[in-house]
Amino acid sequence: MTILGAIEAGGTKFVCGIGTEEGEVLERVSFPTTTPEETMAQVIAFFEGKGIEALGVGSFGPIDPIEGSPTYGYITTTPKPHWGQYNMIGKLKEHFNVPMTFDTDVNGAALGEATWGAAQGLDSCLYITVGTGIGAGAVVGGKMVHGLSHPEMGHIIVRRHPEDTYEGFCPYHGDCLEGLAAGPAINKRWEQPAYELPADHKAWEIEAHYLAHALMNYVLILTPQKIVMGGGVMKQEHLFPMVRSKLQELLAGYVQHPALQSEIDQYVVSPGLGDNAGLCGSLALAKLALNK
Amino acid sequence: MTILGAIEAGGTKFVCGIGTEEGEVLERVSFPTTTPEETMAQVIAFFEGKGIEALGVGSFGPIDPIEGSPTYGYITTTPKPHWGQYNMIGKLKEHFNVPMTFDTDVNGAALGEATWGAAQGLDSCLYITVGTGIGAGAVVGGKMVHGLSHPEMGHIIVRRHPEDTYEGFCPYHGDCLEGLAAGPAINKRWEQPAYELPADHKAWEIEAHYLAHALMNYVLILTPQKIVMGGGVMKQEHLFPMVRSKLQELLAGYVQHPALQSEIDQYVVSPGLGDNAGLCGSLALAKLALNK
Numbered sequence: 001m002t003i004l005g006a007i008e009a010g011g012t013k014f015v016c017g018i019g020t021e022e023g024e025v026l027e028r029v030s031f032p033t034t035t036p037e038e039t040m041a042q043v044i045a046f047f048e049g050k051g052i053e054a055l056g057v058g059s060f061g062p063i064d065p066i067e068g069s070p071t072y073g074y075i076t077t078t079p080k081p082h083w084g085q086y087n088m089i090g091k092l093k094e095h096f097n098v099p100m101t102f103d104t105d106v107n108g109a110a111l112g113e114a115t116w117g118a119a120q121g122l123d124s125c126l127y128i129t130v131g132t133g134i135g136a137g138a139v140v141g142g143k144m145v146h147g148l149s150h151p152e153m154g155h156i157i158v159r160r161h162p163e164d165t166y167e168g169f170c171p172y173h174g175d176c177l178e179g180l181a182a183g184p185a186i187n188k189r190w191e192q193p194a195y196e197l198p199a200d201h202k203a204w205e206i207e208a209h210y211l212a213h214a215l216m217n218y219v220l221i222l223t224p225q226k227i228v229m230g231g232g233v234m235k236q237e238h239l240f241p242m243v244r245s246k247l248q249e250l251l252a253g254y255v256q257h258p259a260l261q262s263e264i265d266q267y268v269v270s271p272g273l274g275d276n277a278g279l280c281g282s283l284a285l286a287k288l289a290l291n292k
Numbered sequence: 293m294t295i296l297g298a299i300e301a302g303g304t305k306f307v308c309g310i311g312t313e314e315g316e317v318l319e320r321v322s323f324p325t326t327t328p329e330e331t332m333a334q335v336i337a338f339f340e341g342k343g344i345e346a347l348g349v350g351s352f353g354p355i356d357p358i359e360g361s362p363t364y365g366y367i368t369t370t371p372k373p374h375w376g377q378y379n380m381i382g383k384l385k386e387h388f389n390v391p392m393t394f395d396t397d398v399n400g401a402a403l404g405e406a407t408w409g410a411a412q413g414l415d416s417c418l419y420i421t422v423g424t425g426i427g428a429g430a431v432v433g434g435k436m437v438h439g440l441s442h443p444e445m446g447h448i449i450v451r452r453h454p455e456d457t458y459e460g461f462c463p464y465h466g467d468c469l470e471g472l473a474a475g476p477a478i479n480k481r482w483e484q485p486a487y488e489l490p491a492d493h494k495a496w497e498i499e500a501h502y503l504a505h506a507l508m509n510y511v512l513i514l515t516p517q518k519i520v521m522g523g524g525v526m527k528q529e530h531l532f533p534m535v536r537s538k539l540q541e542l543l544a545g546y547v548q549h550p551a552l553q554s555e556i557d558q559y560v561v562s563p564g565l566g567d568n569a570g571l572c573g574s575l576a577l578a579k580l581a582l583n584k
Binding site: 062076077124138140141143145146147148149150151152153155156157158159160172173213216217218219220221222223224225250252253254255256257259260 | 354368369416430432433435437438439440441442443444445447448449450451452464465505508509510511512513514515516517542544545546547548549551552
């Protein structure tokens with residue numbers, strides 16, 4: 001059995017795991033994200049002696065995932081203290097002489113869902129997480145989307161809901177998608193935590209408006225075969241039918257495909273890998289490294 | 293020398309050409325788009341006896357470019373009379389026993405620009421045409437974007453310009469990007485043809501607003517290494533600096549990359565293939581077919 005290592009590097013915690021090429025997680029631990037010295041020492045100690053044959057790292061960003069670039073493997077311009085311009089892959093290479101893949105947590109999660117999850121067997125899918133921030137990654141033609149860098153789909157501009165006066169909290173763009181629809185926007189708009197708001201609260205209609213506008217643009221630009229929605233806000237399951245229905249209304253029948261009409265319940269879905277979507281994403285990155 | 297055939301199938305005319313693997317167009321003719329019987333008879337007569345070894349078709353849409361699909365090679369739900377559910381590749385296969393590639397005109401143009409044009413040597417780019425409609429195609433990881441189907445990026449939702457009261461002309465979405473920013477929208481908003489409006493007219497600030505909003509979303513979702521803007525409206529060259537500058541303002545430095553900062557003049561550009569962008573796109577599709 002081939003043993004793979006997976007790191008889901010988040011801004012709050014690092015989840016590390018050992019798993020197999022079949023997507024099975026054999027062991028899982030987590031460490032708080034403090035300084036690179038402290039956190040990475042724990043990460044490295046965890047993997048030592050485990051016999052991993054490849055390592056996948058899905059990270060918070062922005063990062064440099066472009067192989068051949070001088071800063072490949074770095075967390076780049078993050079405002080998070082201590083982690084700006086940090087050479088994550090360089091550090092790991094000092095300790096583990098195995099193939100590695102480095103990408104965003106959400107690109108990894110999209111690959112994981114396409115490998116073992118809700119989009120298994122498809123060669124395209126989109127994974128979006130709606131939580132304290134909004135991020136999305138995508139697989140197109142079987143490969144994660146790269147170009148200049150990696151996608152930053154959480155910051156697209158959406159049309160404002162006509163009754164929404166909240167200014168948005170994104171420090172860069174104010175009222176981009178993340179600024180208007182991530183968890184903190186709901187909390188601030190209604191002055192209470194999102195999870196306390198009942199399912200028939202106006203908050204959810206506004207939230208569904210923004211998420212459906214985002215999905216509309218993702219569908220028209222990327223035409224993914226599956227859209228997987230994860231993250232804390234999407235634990236509110238009543239959001240799914242609202243988002244699907246609003247998406248259909250916006251598309252107005254323009255793109256004719258069963259996935260967008262009669263089969264939309266199977267098109268916009270929860271992560272097939274559940275709460276392991278992030279860690280399994282990194283495991284999929286490790287599998288990719290192994291087969292490179 | 294390998295001889296390739298190229299068809300740029302447009303709603304008004306079909307442009308047919310003979311060319312080489314180096315992107316050289318040796319012969320070029322065009323026929324008005326009337327009925328499939330009439331137009332395709334002219335197309336077929338043109339290619340007969342020319343010794344083409346592969347054929348590329350870049351078509352108006354929507355089409356089915358997904359190989360293996362039961363309707364692969366069809367123009368599908370177009371409202372254009374006579375052309376709905378037309379099996380274009382099936383018809384061509386009756387006459388030419390050569391490998392063929394079928395895609396949208398704009399996906400083809402993106403591939404052409406990545407092969408011989410402004411994005412030569414890059415493995416990602418976006419091509420957008422702004423004319424009587426708005427369409428865009430993209431290359432990601434060296435391949436044209438497919439999934440459920442092909443992109444329909446001209447119909448994304450953009451935030452309205454605060455001073456714009458024009459309702460938009462898209463029969464499906466009203467005020468989507470195409471409805472607000474294609475040539476007919478400019479003509480209708482100002483009640484005169486776009487090309488008559490002086491460069492300092494308010495029309496161009498509004499137009500740049502919509503195009504920059506679209507580019508913002510394309511950049512954040514696809515992260516292309518080059519954006520190529522063609523079509524009749526983009527003949528107004530004063531639009532380029534306006535769009536670039538507005539795009540930078542919207543991004544607000546969030547994505548740090550020289551292409552989006554100091555080198556933006558080389559990032560958002562005119563077609564490297566000029567007025568041959570469409571036909572060369574189809575030639576690139578033929579080259580792809582040859583090498584499949």
